[in-house]
Amino acid sequence: MIIKDRHWSRNLLKGKARIIISQDNKNLKVVMMKKKIVEQRKGEGDIGIGTMIIFIALVLVSAIAASLLITTAGRLNQQAQDTAEIARQEIATGLLIRNMAGDRLVDGQGATAVMPTLDSTSPTPGSVSVTAIGYDPDGLGGNHTDGDEEYYGYKILVTTAPSDSGSGILKVQLYRSPDNTYNTANNDTLIKTWTDLAGNLPTAGTVAYDAPPSGRNIYFYYLKVYDKAGNVAYSTPDTSSTRLTNYDTVRPSAPTLAATGSFTALSRGPNSGTIQLVVTDLDLSSQTDTLSTSNAVWNIEETSDFTSLQQEYRIRGFNVYRSTAPIPPGAIATMQPIGFWDINDFTVDENHLADGVWYDYIQKTGGSEKTAYYYALAAVDLTGNEGNSYHSDGTQVSYGLVTSAACAASCTNDIVPPTFSTYTVTATASSMGIIISWVGEAADSGSGMAYEDFTGSVMNQQSEHYAYEIWRSLEPIYKVEQLPVNGRVNPLVKLAGYATGDPTNPANASTFIDYGIDFLTGSPVSTTGNTYYYAVVAVDNAGNRAIQPGLSVALEVIEIKVTLAAGSPPVDFDMVSLDISDGSRDVALTYGGIGTPADATSTTFTVEVVRDIDGTFIEGNILTPGSVVKIYINAHKLDFNLLPQTHVTLHIRPKHGVPAYESFITPSTYVDRYVELL
Structure with a gap:
């Protein structure tokens, strides 16, 4: 196909x-x-x-x-x-310990508290009424009126007692005024002081007496009342309608010793700094005090109204004179007394025979150790007139008593401060002040523990008022050298007041409430919201002081300043732990936050931020390069006894990295508060 x-x-x-x-x-x-x-x-x-x-x-x-x-x-x-x-x-993370120190102050601060809202309400001053007192030359008595009475002074009756619903009454002072005004700084004269510490605050019915000097025939009297917060109130001045007709310008005569009496001066021995004056059987029964033209026997003036010896015998007491040579009659006219012996320091029996003891603490009165001293006394009446002197020896002569040498080689200064038993001192804020509490006692084997006489006598002879000093400061106070005494000045430290111990059991718990005043002036000086530090101080009669809470014999706090090692990444302190051992106990601590040594516990350490470069430690406890913190370990709360020559080991462990490790032996002696460890 x-x-x-x-x-x-x-x-x-x-x-x-x-x-x-x-x-x-x-x-x-x-x-x-x-x-x-x-x-x-x-x-x-x-x-x-x-x-x-x-x-x-x-x-x-x-x-x-x-x-x-x-x-x-x-x-x-x-x-x-x-x-x-x-x-x-x-490999790279590491905390680098820069230095390490021990602090001998408990909690690194002692007793401390924040001052609450203070009492600002003035006390209710009370009221007084005044009547004239005198004597009747015709012997009918001072309460009998026949026209020849002579009035030389006033009886001041407290009709309404001062009161205070806040901090309480600190002291009440009675003043004499030449006019009907308050002017305590200049013209007005202080007549008497009652204090809370002495336990003799006036009540309704309390009586005081005053014999004004010449110059006027009418005077006004009022109360100046201080509460413990430094608020002040004045009572309305009052006077008597009876004008003074006479003034006491004549010296009182010298009391004499009874046949059984004696007046001696004795050294209390080496390291005491004390010469003891002893009077026995001083006869007050027949001594007179002349009021210009007439005599008033010391013991017959309104005796039913008198509640103390100085009113009954019309004398306040005796000026005490001292010399390195025997004091002849009249020599005191050119001398200055070294102290005052209050008549209320004597014990008087029903025969008006007085016994008393007075101590010359030569370091307080400007004397010298190993020096022979002679003493003379001169009576002082209610008006302030000084009588003729008489002397101490034990052998009475025509012009008084002659002293033998006292002190000489056997009397040496007391230079050793008192000692404290175990002490616990705490400070706790209350509704209107800070409560200072302590347990323990102080003792002194030299001149003896000091006593303060809060009734107004000059030389502190009333031994029932055993006293501690309570000091307040804006910084931790732990040594005597911080106190503004003996010429030292420290504006940060103020005397908050005195506290009386229990004379029957000084080891009992004692308390004192600080209401924020400067005790020496009675003025309020503290500020609400400020943190204050406190110390309890014992004083002997030579002026030596011991302080609590003072420096411990052991290290109470360990301070470790740390930073990051070179190339170290930041460290989260929430993940840091610390192990420490004193050779007998091993303790594991975790981070307890930013705080003080007092905030550290038996299971935690605290941190103080020294330098925080980028604020990350304060914000999130992250230590970054360049920042520095200080770690606090409270050895006191760990029950460690870090005495000299104690072997200590510690590890500071971050979550990652190599722990910081240190091992050291504490120094053989501790001198200052801070002890360098590394």
Whole structure:
């Protein structure tokens, strides 16, 4: 078969023409060949499509595999980085200890508290009434009126007692005024003081007496009342309608000793700094005090109204004079007394014979050790007139008594301060003040523990008023040298007041409430919201002082200043632990936050931020390069006894990295508050 039509041939090649079989083999071959070609190309197309499908599948599989590989590679890379960082931290992280010190003050601060809102309400001053007192020259008595009575003074009766509902009454002062005004700074004269510490605050019915000097015939009297917070109030001045007709300007005569009496001066021995004056059987029964033209026997003036010896005998007491040579009569006119011996410090029997003891603490009165001293006494009446002197010896002469030498080589100064028993001192804020509490007692083997006489006598002879000093400061107070005494000045430290111990058992718990005043002036000086530090101070009669809470014999706090080692990454202190041992106990501590040594506990340490470069420690307890903190370990709360020559080891362990390790032996002696350890 011959294929002549080209169009048909193309159709055939495309598979569209029918195959015509002819007898001609050549033509059949052509047809079969073309058919074969058509079928071959059709198979090749099918293969291409399959190949394309496989290729697409391979691409998809490759993409998925690549994704998995990338993800896995990322994870492996992150793990590698984390492992590398951990390894770097393990190698590079480190806390560097810059220095280390021990603090001998308990809690690193002693007793402290924040001052609450203070009492600002003035006390109720009370009231007084005044009547004239005198004597009757014709012997009918001061209460009998026949026209010849002479009036030389006043009786001041407290009709309404002062009171205070807040902090309480601190002291009450009776003043004499030449006019009907208050002027305590200049013209007005202080007559008497009653105090809470002495336990003699006036009540309704309390009586005081005054014999004014010459110059006027009428005076006014009023009370100045202080509460314990420094608030002051004045009572309305009162006077008597009876005018004074006489004034006491004459010196009282000198009492004499009974036949059994004596007056001696004795040294109390080495290291005491004390000379003891002893009077026995001083006869007060017949002594007189002249009131210008007439005499008034000391013991007959309104005796039913008098409640103390100075009123009964019309004398306040005796000025005490001292000299390195015997004191002749009249010599005291050119001398200055070293002290005052209050008549109320004597014991008087029914026969009007008086016994008494007075101590000259030579370091207080300006005397010298190993020096022979002679003494003389001169009576002082209610008006302030000083009588003739008499002397101490034991041998009475025509002009009085002559002393033998006292002190000499046997009397040496007391230079040793008192000692405290075990003390615990705490400060706790209350509603209007701070309560200072302590347990323990003080003792002194030299001049003896000092006593303060809060009734107004000069030389502190009333031993029933045993006193501690309570000092307040704006900084921790732990040594005597911080106190503004003996000429030292420290504006940060004020005397908050005195506290009386228990004379029957001084070891009993004692308390004092600080209402924020300067006791020496009675003025309020503290500020609400301020933190104040306190110390309890014992004083001996030579002026030596001992302080509590003072410096312990052991280290009470360990301070460690730390920073990061060079190249160290930041350290999270929430994850820091600390191990410490004193050789007998091992203790593990955890981070207890930013705070003071007092905030550290038996299981935690605290931190003070010294320098925080980027604020991260204050915000999140993270120590970063360049920042510095101070770690506090409260050894007192750990029951450690870090005495000299104690072996101490400690480890500071961050979560990662090498622990900071230190081992040291405390110094052989502790001198100051802070002890350098490293």
